[in-house]
Every structure is written in structure tokens, then in C-alpha cells.
Amino acid sequence: MLRILYFAWLRDQLGCPGExxxxxxxxxxxxxxxxxxxxxxxxxxEIFARPELIRVAVNHSFATxxxxxxxxxxxxxxxxxxxx
Amino acid sequence: MSCVTxxxxxxxxxxxxxxxxxxxxxxxVGGVGAFTxxxxxxxxxxxxxxxxxxxxxxxxxxxxxxxxxxRFGLTGCTVIHRVGRLEVGMPIVLVxxxxxxxxxxxxxxxxxxxxxxxxxxxxxREEFSNGRSEWVQPRAQxxxxxxxxxTLGT
Numbered sequence: 001m002l003r004i005l006y007f008a009w010l011r012d013q014l015g016c017p018g019e020x021x022x023x024x025x026x027x028x029x030x031x032x033x034x035x036x037x038x039x040x041x042x043x044x045x046e047i048f049a050r051p052e053l054i055r056v057a058v059n060h061s062f063a064t065x066x067x068x069x070x071x072x073x074x075x076x077x078x079x080x081x082x083x084x
Numbered sequence: 085m086s087c088v089t090x091x092x093x094x095x096x097x098x099x100x101x102x103x104x105x106x107x108x109x110x111x112x113v114g115g116v117g118a119f120t121x122x123x124x125x126x127x128x129x130x131x132x133x134x135x136x137x138x139x140x141x142x143x144x145x146x147x148x149x150x151x152x153x154x155r156f157g158l159t160g161c162t163v164i165h166r167v168g169r170l171e172v173g174m175p176i177v178l179v180x181x182x183x184x185x186x187x188x189x190x191x192x193x194x195x196x197x198x199x200x201x202x203x204x205x206x207x208x209r210e211e212f213s214n215g216r217s218e219w220v221q222p223r224a225q226x227x228x229x230x231x232x233x234x235t236l237g238t
């Protein structure tokens with residue numbers, strides 16, 4: 001199962017900290033996954049139409065939009081970090 | 085062999101205690117660089133709420149700490165970042181770098197803070213006295229400060 005996590009204002013706006021789902025057919029990259037999430041419309045449509053606001057991690061490492069996604073991966077979407 | 089300690093915690097930290105742990109059993113340390121970040125007030129700010137990504141945050145902090153040890157030849161370093169609700173005036177982050185000489189200890193401390201601010205997954209939400217609350221926006225100057233170090237090199 002694919003595990004998707006949302007942090008900070010993404011989670012607030014989506015109203016959900018994450019979800020687990022089977023790897024959707026045809027999803028091979030982070031970009032594919034973003035396209036699927038955007039197609040849900042509503043808050044997902046708004047947020048994932050602006051990928052420049054989002055950072056992504058695949059299995060705890062920062063990743064680019066063209067990074068591959070496989071079944072059982074953990075994909076996290078979040079805003080640029082502001083710690084320290 | 086350098087000794088790296090990385091922790092994410094809600095509780096306060098004790099700088100004296102952490103420094104003693106870094107020095108324990110060593111005779112090759114000539115100085116310890118230390119930075120304590122504090123929740124700065126102003127503009128009606130009451131507190132910060134700190135969120136992190138359990139697992140990835142610790143893993144990034146460890147990469148940063150190990151990279152600092154290699155790059156500056158540190159004998160050891162400690163990085164502790166607090167999470168949860170932290171009021172104005174409270175300590176939020178601690179970086180300690182032990183080295184044979186001052187420059188390495190101080191440069192290592194700056195290096196770690198710059199990388200922590202731009203690549204460890206933490207997010208701050210500001211809470212104001214009028215009840216308003218908003219997520220902190222990233223600052224371009226933090227990215228610029230980190231860029232001067234090149235790559236993390238791990």
C-alpha cells in the first residue's frame with residue numbers, strides 16, 4: 001500500500017494528516033501522483049495545482065517531481081521547512 | 085571517532101548537561117561551539133507551535149550532524165530540536181560542536197544551524213495575542229545562508 005502524508009498547512013487545508021491506498025494504476029512518478037490528487041478537486045485541486053508551493057519526500061528523503069513512486073512507498077507532501 | 089547525538093523532544097534541554105556528555109572521556113577537545121535558539125517575541129506573538137515529520141526529521145538531523153563532523157573534523161556534536169507549543173522566551177533548538185580548535189567548533193555550529201533551518205522538516209505556526217494563528221513563511225535569506233556551504237556532502 002502507498003502511504004501519503006500531509007504536513008503543516010497542507011494538512012490543515014486538506015483536513016487530513018494522510019491516507020493509505022493501493023498504488024493507483026498508471027502512477028509511476030511523484031508527478032503522476034500529484035496529477036491524481038489534483039483531479040480530486042476541492043482543496044486537493046487547489047493545492048496540487050500549485051506544486052511550486054510544495055516539497056515532497058519519498059521514503060524520508062527529499063525528492064523531485066520526476067522521482068519514481070512504487071507500491072509500499074511513503075510519500076510526504078509539505079510546505080518549505082521553517083525550523084531552527 | 086566522533087560522537088553524534090540527535091534528538092527531537094517536547095521537553096526543555098540542559099546545555100550544561102549536554103556539554104558534559106560531549107566532553108565525557110575525551111582529552112582532544114579544545115572548545116565547544118554552542119547555539120541556543122530562543123522563541124523571539126514581537127508583533128503580538130505569544131507562542132510557536134512546532135511540528136515535525138517523525139522519522140525523516142531525525143534522519144535529516146543525523147545527516148547534517150555527520151556531515152558537520154566530517155567537514156570540520158569535530159570530535160562530536162549534539163543537536164536537539166524541541167516540538168510542540170513553545171512560548172516567547174523559551175529555548176527551541178540547541179547545537180553544540182566540540183572540536184580541537186575554536187574555528188572548527190564555531191563554523192560547525194553555523195553550518196548545522198543553516199542546514200537545520202532549510203532542510204530538516206520542521207514547521208512553525210505562530211500564535212498571536214489576538215487569537216490569530218498563521219504558518220511561518222520560509223525566508224530567502226535562510227536559503228542564501230545555506231547555499232554558501234555548497235552541498236551537505238553526505
